[in-house]
Amino acid sequence: MSTKGRPDPEQLLRQLQAEEQYYRFGRLKIFLGYAGGVGKSFRMLDEARRRRERGEDVVVGAIQPKASPEVDALLQRMLVIPQGYVGGVPTMDVEAILRRHPQVCLVDGLAYDNPPGSAHPKRWQDVEHLLSVGISVIATVNLQHIEERREQVERITHKHVTETVPESFLRNADEIEIVDAPPDFCLQRGSIPSFVTGTGSTTLSPQQLSELREIALLLAADVVDYQLEAYLVRHGIQQLWGTHERILVCVSAYADAAKMIASGRRNADRFHGELFVSYINRPDITPEERSVLERNLEEARAVNARIEALDGEDATDAIMEFARTHGITQIFMANRMNTSWWDRIFGRPLDHLVRAAENIDVRVFPA
Amino acid sequence: MSDSPHRGTLKIFLGYAAGVGKTYQMLDEAHKLKDEGVDVVLGYFEPHGRKDTIAKAEGLEVIPRRKIEYRGAVFGETDVEAILRRRPQVCVIDEFAHTNIPGSEHAKRWQDVHVLLDAGINVLTTMNVQHLESLNDQVWQFTGIRVRETIPDWVVKQADEVVMVDLPPQALLNRLMRGVVYTPEKAQQAMENFFKESTLVALRELAIRQTAHEVDVRQSVQDEAQAAETGGEDLGSNVSPRARSPECILILITEDPSSAALIRRGKRVADYLQAECLAVCILRDGSLQNIAVAQREAVEKHMNFARNLHIEPSVLRGDDVAETLVDFARSHKVTQLFIARPQQKKWPLAFGRGLVERVVRLAHDIQVTIVAERRR
Numbered sequence: 001m002s003t004k005g006r007p008d009p010e011q012l013l014r015q016l017q018a019e020e021q022y023y024r025f026g027r028l029k030i031f032l033g034y035a036g037g038v039g040k041s042f043r044m045l046d047e048a049r050r051r052r053e054r055g056e057d058v059v060v061g062a063i064q065p066k067a068s069p070e071v072d073a074l075l076q077r078m079l080v081i082p083q084g085y086v087g088g089v090p091t092m093d094v095e096a097i098l099r100r101h102p103q104v105c106l107v108d109g110l111a112y113d114n115p116p117g118s119a120h121p122k123r124w125q126d127v128e129h130l131l132s133v134g135i136s137v138i139a140t141v142n143l144q145h146i147e148e149r150r151e152q153v154e155r156i157t158h159k160h161v162t163e164t165v166p167e168s169f170l171r172n173a174d175e176i177e178i179v180d181a182p183p184d185f186c187l188q189r190g191s192i193p194s195f196v197t198g199t200g201s202t203t204l205s206p207q208q209l210s211e212l213r214e215i216a217l218l219l220a221a222d223v224v225d226y227q228l229e230a231y232l233v234r235h236g237i238q239q240l241w242g243t244h245e246r247i248l249v250c251v252s253a254y255a256d257a258a259k260m261i262a263s264g265r266r267n268a269d270r271f272h273g274e275l276f277v278s279y280i281n282r283p284d285i286t287p288e289e290r291s292v293l294e295r296n297l298e299e300a301r302a303v304n305a306r307i308e309a310l311d312g313e314d315a316t317d318a319i320m321e322f323a324r325t326h327g328i329t330q331i332f333m334a335n336r337m338n339t340s341w342w343d344r345i346f347g348r349p350l351d352h353l354v355r356a357a358e359n360i361d362v363r364v365f366p367a
Numbered sequence: 368m369s370d371s372p373h374r375g376t377l378k379i380f381l382g383y384a385a386g387v388g389k390t391y392q393m394l395d396e397a398h399k400l401k402d403e404g405v406d407v408v409l410g411y412f413e414p415h416g417r418k419d420t421i422a423k424a425e426g427l428e429v430i431p432r433r434k435i436e437y438r439g440a441v442f443g444e445t446d447v448e449a450i451l452r453r454r455p456q457v458c459v460i461d462e463f464a465h466t467n468i469p470g471s472e473h474a475k476r477w478q479d480v481h482v483l484l485d486a487g488i489n490v491l492t493t494m495n496v497q498h499l500e501s502l503n504d505q506v507w508q509f510t511g512i513r514v515r516e517t518i519p520d521w522v523v524k525q526a527d528e529v530v531m532v533d534l535p536p537q538a539l540l541n542r543l544m545r546g547v548v549y550t551p552e553k554a555q556q557a558m559e560n561f562f563k564e565s566t567l568v569a570l571r572e573l574a575i576r577q578t579a580h581e582v583d584v585r586q587s588v589q590d591e592a593q594a595a596e597t598g599g600e601d602l603g604s605n606v607s608p609r610a611r612s613p614e615c616i617l618i619l620i621t622e623d624p625s626s627a628a629l630i631r632r633g634k635r636v637a638d639y640l641q642a643e644c645l646a647v648c649i650l651r652d653g654s655l656q657n658i659a660v661a662q663r664e665a666v667e668k669h670m671n672f673a674r675n676l677h678i679e680p681s682v683l684r685g686d687d688v689a690e691t692l693v694d695f696a697r698s699h700k701v702t703q704l705f706i707a708r709p710q711q712k713k714w715p716l717a718f719g720r721g722l723v724e725r726v727v728r729l730a731h732d733i734q735v736t737i738v739a740e741r742r743r
Contacts, residue, residue: 177533177534177538179533210585214586225572232565
């Protein structure tokens with residue numbers, strides 16, 4: 001990890017903004033679960049208990065009604081702000097919390113819709129309000145309520161969900177913690193009784209739960225990755241690490257790259273990584289070459305790759321520069337078979353690239 | 368995931384650093400099981416002087432450690448014999464990656480655990496993501512630390528369940544500063560090295576992704592089992608989206624130290640692609656006997672390392688490494704070749720004579736991956 005050279009003003013400004021954003025509000029911590037009953041409420045209350053023991057002023061703003069005995073036991077030792085009513089419907093009493101102004105407020109069920117006539121339509125917007133006045137919040141949310149993952153989840157559960165929280169809300173939380181209990185695998189095997197306890201007993205099959213669990217973990221990994229980048233920006237660290245695979249497919253105007261792009265997509269998916277497709281901008285391109293390149297880019301768009309046009313006199317330098325600044329871990333490249341006399345004397349682009357690619361794997365595809 | 372119906376189940380609590388709460392959560396589960404009437408014992412438990420953890424172990428039966436003398440000091444290791452005699456339903460064994468003291472029956476604790484599983488005892492255990500063999504180079508890149516106590520990936524893959532024990536890095540650092548994890552001096556030292564926030568964030572992401580991968584792998588196995596049950600012979604209508612990939616990876620082992628990283632990388636890619644993984648070492652007369660001692664030792668070390676990761680390496684005879692490699696690849700329907708990126712000083716002067724170049728040219732219809740050594 002290093003910060004090479006003089007920091008540029010752009011970079012300093014981004015750093016400053018990131019720092020401001022970071023310190024302005026109360027702190028938000030979110031417990032993320034993949035289904036009801038994994039123990040989110042319990043973990044939230046257990047953390048509240050420990051914080052109170054350390055002298056923090058913690059209150060409960062909202063809690064799910066059907067609690068397990070363990071949750072109830074913890075709840076009895078907590079200060080609960082009674083629910084208020086809007087139009088006769090019980091809901092979290094934001095006004096009362098603001099008057100009480102605790103250090104920390106617990107908010108169960110982040111995706112809850114407020115009754116009509118409330119200050120905000122959504123509970124997560126209430127939470128933003130609390131944060132803006134400097135009240136820290138510990139909250140819980142279920143995977144199925146994350147707007148961007150909803151369709152994916154519905155395909156598994158076949159249940160339609162209307163109450164949602166945007167993923168950006170999770171990303172901007174100061175801390176996110178996964179509650180990862182496996183779907184009582186032992187029950188199926190008949191050797192040990194169920195590992196999962198809690199309120200939201202579920203009608204989902206172990207298979208469905210396992211699929212949800214994977215999505216929740218990948219969501220959490222994305223949020224953490226986002227936060228890692230934010231951390232690096234905040235601390236003026238310019239180098240990116242490859243915590244996950246980032247594949248760069250180099251396409252050209254000279255050869256059909258459909259197979260290479262398809263393989264890039266498959267590999268990126270298997271690794272749950274990212275896919276980039278790049279090409280070198282050339283002014284002297286012929287119409288035939290242009291159409292080959294366009295076809296390649298069409299393929300890239302079809303598989304949802306991030307497309308980058310690279311400039312530079314030397315293709316190797318341009319590719320390596322991009323790869324280094326984007327944390328690329330694998331470069332895919334086609335092998336051009338016909339070596340010219342020029343290539344034989346001065347080396348081919350592939351050879352240059354392999355020599356330059358420290359820390360990066362180069363995969364050569366048959367032409 | 369064993370063929371024998373009597374084999375015990377293995378559950379791993381996976382974390383990304385000391386102090387995230389793996390042992391605590393494992394003991395919590397042990398208590399829950401005990402409350403449900405399951406016969407649970409502590410086979411090995413490492414309190415590290417942590418108050419919460421010690422309190423959590425109370426009320427659970429402990430199997431005393433076996434005393435082993437080594438170089439004048441006495442160490443305590445898991446007493447496998449005693450656990451087998453006691454025959455609990457569930458045994459709690461902390462720190463799966465631990466290396467036993469010389470003189471123990473097995474070199475590694477995970478081998479002890481396998482004995483218990485074979486005897487039908489269910490095991491709960493803990494480990495950190497950095498102990499996974501295939502992540503060794505990546506972890507070294509983030510942290511500057513070469514983790515020595517590693518577990519081959521296939522051992523973790525055999526576990527019935529891997530659960531992530533999560534704690535945000537800031538909370539872990541707070542714990543560290545409050546002296547919950549280590550003594551104050553050790554905590555200070557730790558924060559200057561391993562426990563830097565950026566390092567922890569990266570390790571945590573690695574652990575989450577690894578857990579997601581473990582979940583994914585287990586789904587594939589389930590899918591396959593289901594397909595087999597529902598008479599998956601009619602492949603035309605019943606092709607699983609997770610069907611085993613037709614990929615096959617071949618790794619070229621040499622005496623060069625880069626072979627270790629190459630093997631790790633090749634195996635990891637193979638695991639993710641659910642591909643078959645082969646390895647070869649190519650020698651002029653196809654025998655390890657007629658080469659220099661240093662070279663032989665290095666090659667044998669790398670071949671053993673490959674075996675340790677469940678890759679069976681072959682030794683081939685050939686004057687021309689590139690030709691022999693590609694011939695073998697073609698006859699074994701290999702789709703990807705993995706070779707190490709040559710060291711800078713070993714680049715050929717004349718272009719086109721280097722191994723990489725020749726392999727790429729010969730393997731015209733096979734993909735070739737040139738793996739760079741990871742540097743910091």
